[in-house]
Amino acid sequence: MTRKISFSKAINEALHQEMERDEKVFIIGEDVAKMGGDFGITAGIWSKWPKRAFDTALSESAIIGLSCGAALCGLRPVAELMFADFIAVCYDQIVNNAAKLSYMYEGKASAQIVVRAVTGGGIRCAYHHSQCIEPWLMNIPGLVVLAPSTPYEAKGLLISAIRNNNPVIFLEHKGLYNKKGEVPEDLYELPLYKANIVREGSDITIVAAMSMVDFAQKAAEELSGQGIQCEIINPLTLFPLDKETIINSVAKTGRLVIIQEGPKFMGYAAEIGSMVYEEIFEYLKAPMKRITSLDTPVPFAPVMEDYVMPQYEDVLKACNQLMSF
């Protein structure tokens, strides 16, 4: 049996090992070098490779712009943006620069960068440090958005991301950093653009990513006791999405529940639902249910933040409703 390490340690290890393997990899961001990152994720890198770890000013557009330019020269920058909400201040660099470089250069060069960012709520940091920014990026052809849910996935996907030639937004959900799991010590890649069937089941397909996967698993356990067998799909790559795995599952179960943190309206659950409605209508047995955050900013007070987040009981309720539809 492999050792168990935390989600944050898994990311740290992936960075160390890829830095070791490929000297074109470097890290850049605010406080990523000497301090090892605001969340400690880049610990130990600067002391090993002082010339390949860069603390910057608070200049997110420059961080991403520089990364794009360096990538065009063949380097492999891994940039940290701290809170994913800060993507807003360098949004242009991500959607109008990084995402379009491969297209502009006809594939002769591309923004082979990884942008690490911490997404999601739960730590009582209110409006600007708690958002689920996934939908900001998923309508932008050219981007890749990764969303691991376990230490094992985090390490393997990050390694794949660094080696991949597209601009990859690598999302780390704050709620997962302390989660432990088995992780091989060696370097390994996990395939991009491939969803994971977390659990097989015949009655309902539940799609869930990042910290919502645990949620889904708990619900599936509980429902299994009631005779309802849920199949859980974790997309892993949110964009471009592995449509096939989801479609195949819903074609089998006929029922779809999506658990998604972040506002409901125009969240990615919307795309998944429409995809299914459009492509396998004849297999559907019941309406889709979306279990999401409320359509509000994320407030500070714990009772308020908890209220806007997806509710566990709603998952159970939704599944029961679908079965008796």
Added chain:
Amino acid sequence: MTRKISFSKAINEALHQEMERDEKVFIIGEDVAKMGGDFGITAGIWSKWPKRAFDTALSESAIIGLSCGAALCGLRPVAELMFADFIAVCYDQIVNNAAKLSYMYEGKASAQIVVRAVTGGGIRCAYHHSQCIEPWLMNIPGLVVLAPSTPYEAKGLLISAIRNNNPVIFLEHKGLYNKKGEVPEDLYELPLYKANIVREGSDITIVAAMSMVDFAQKAAEELSGQGIQCEIINPLTLFPLDKETIINSVAKTGRLVIIQEGPKFMGYAAEIGSMVYEEIFEYLKAPMKRITSLDTPVPFAPVMEDYVMPQYEDVLKACNQLMSF
């Protein structure tokens, strides 16, 4: 009969009349004052009110930031961003500042601003001047996104937008500027958050906005000749969306086609489809069809740009397929 004026003239008139009526209204942006706007939309304002029309540097974040601050003091800024693609450089100011001010101030003040921006493709300006940026904004609670399709709608909605206390993104599709239509000379408001049933029909609901409405109408005419009666819904306010009107229509027709410029994946057609699938599944007779742009950046060469845009024949094909499903 009222006189006919162009879409751009209708916007210009709304601005003049609201400036006249309310001295708290001012315009700000690049080249909006002395030159009257890159697209000529603000013509004549500066010469009438030289102290209420401001040419700025190329500083979109400052334009929106200033507008937010001025709004907090009770003014009513109307900012022009020229091409909507430039929203990317001030995205933070829109999503993390304007959108959240009412929430942060508990409704005691809000970003009562209008941001005018020119969206969409068709003028051979490639990657950074042709995008449909609607999805960038529609997952952000607090924002209002308006999308008129006729001169009449443009004038009435802009007047409502200026008087409204939320931050409103007012989208002007480049393909519509020269379109003419009847427009009352007086000031009038059109209701926000209210879709327009452009045409009634019993067989298929077609949802279309901005320049896609003409597209839908043409198709509806043609299909009517074949005995297929389409109901066309134009949301007008894309966000927050008038769900009810759409849901009622699809509950009647059982069939849904959405024509949407911009990439398919995570476009707003996705939300409309899911909404219907979730809420009125039992009324649905056939799968939804989304007629959209391809999931690519917008290329320059006319044959290429035309290829990525929504295709008219696909609307006809989709409607026929739904009827024979």
Added chain:
Amino acid sequence: MALSKDHMLNIYRDMVLIRRFEEIIEKYSKNGTIPGFIHLSIGQEAAQAGVIDVLRETDYKFPDHRGHGAIVLASRPEDRKLIMAEIFGKKTGINGGRGGSMHINDLKVRNMGFNGIQGSTVVTSLGTAFASVYNQTDDVTVVFMGDGTLGEGTCHESMNMAATWKLPLIYVLINNQYAISTPYTESHPQKQLSDWGKGYNVPSMTVDGNDIEAVIEVTQSAVDRAKRGEGPTLIELMTYRWQGHFSGDPAAYRPEGELEKWKEKCPIKLAKEKLLNHFGVHESEITEIHNWVEKEINSYLEFSLASPNPSPQDSIKYVYTDVEVEGRS
């Protein structure tokens, strides 16, 4: 600048008040009662108290993320307990508990609040300064920013526009040496960050931010300049934060002895020495101030602890000014 004895005593009390305010919330943050993160400004009292001292209630104030001190001092005395309750996330908080430490605003005294995105208020503040000109009032705007925040592009857009249009906007750059762990000398090319403002032809100066009299003087002259229609000023206040970036950060990145050196220059200690040595104040008057502060702070704390949590359902209020968003059934 020579302050009167009363003025000096008042401002001394202000500084002690915000120091104690911070020490209390530090305690309740560390023991887990206060949710989330808080950024403490212990050691930076003069930079906050001095600037606020010069401003009127109608002047627009944009505090930064480390701005509890400025926020408390800008508020009306009866509201200060509401500010603490906000940090505790309580229903009685000045913003109903929805904002917490980083998002405290109070429109009646034109505390416009902070935005968690560094550099954001630096452009929002253009708008209040602009409104003063548009409405022909003489209210000035002050925006607080850190040495790190100067990295953001918005600082340039703001300074460029304020300088071109001569807006009544004062940039108070609190240089506390670090942005999280990064010394300003490693992220900016200037010797003094005020050099940056000179590139815009904006009067820019660096002042000892722990010297309360110097802070008041430089702020007053910037306010006067703004009111004369001469445009913005950039004031760099040199100071130091004694705690880590947030309460709980061990600040391992600081060289040994640095903190101690700065503690010698504690703004409260310096003010006290002045009071005793130059203003002929008695120890007993000082003690009285401290006693008053203690009672005051304790009343805020009791109020905060005793206050109820917000109603969860309030979360859906005020998203729009006119549209209800869906809650939970």
Added chain:
Amino acid sequence: MALSKDHMLNIYRDMVLIRRFEEIIEKYSKNGTIPGFIHLSIGQEAAQAGVIDVLRETDYKFPDHRGHGAIVLASRPEDRKLIMAEIFGKKTGINGGRGGSMHINDLKVRNMGFNGIQGSTVVTSLGTAFASVYNQTDDVTVVFMGDGTLGEGTCHESMNMAATWKLPLIYVLINNQYAISTPYTESHPQKQLSDWGKGYNVPSMTVDGNDIEAVIEVTQSAVDRAKRGEGPTLIELMTYRWQGHFSGDPAAYRPEGELEKWKEKCPIKLAKEKLLNHFGVHESEITEIHNWVEKEINSYLEFSLASPNPSPQDSIKYVYTDVEVEGRS
């Protein structure tokens, strides 16, 4: 700086070539053959030719939206017709017609292309300069930007970082007096925009951008400084665009007589006078150059006009480096 006669003749030819290139595309834009908008740099030839003249093929070049001249001169002679074909949106275009006038890149000569968002390349160029340091090569990076573009926050973030890290990056600020219709004096507070760079301790200077020798000299010294590891330079080149912002803009915002005054200072005219008066060049040599240019340009034009359109299906290529996006059936 004294150029040799041959050098001066070469650069004169370069300037005539890009002038004629622009005049031809202007004609075909006005008659509707070229789709979209084009931004002409007629009148700004020295600012482009002089800078490119100093650079090697391996130096990184970021042209701006008005940069056809720099793009043509940076390219290999055999590729110049492909550049024109790109502007015509043809399959033979150097980027297959997908980019058009504003998005012409040519990686083999390290023309990195423009990004339609003003200020974007100003930060991307940090990355190529950074890579030179990381890879220990001595290739410098030059980014062209306009007086208007200086309004963008990215300029600050870039200059701050380049200056702090002493990156081999040269900012060529082409001050052609206007951003669309807005004179730079109305959107910036400095007397000369190069003053801005001084706020970052960056060597910054303003030079007559119509004087080809001055442009070459100042660029050479910036390149030398970059190679010595002394960091960035800001060069403001004063010039004027003769046409409107885009081909078709009547430029009604210009005061009367302004254009005429600047036409007197035409960089090509000035260079020709120098050639005739100081370099002992004969009129016949000049005529020969013009004849050569005419033939050359005509061959680009014929090629462009004769070239086929791209295949529509190519639109879906290269969105990702490894994922196919869906096309139309």
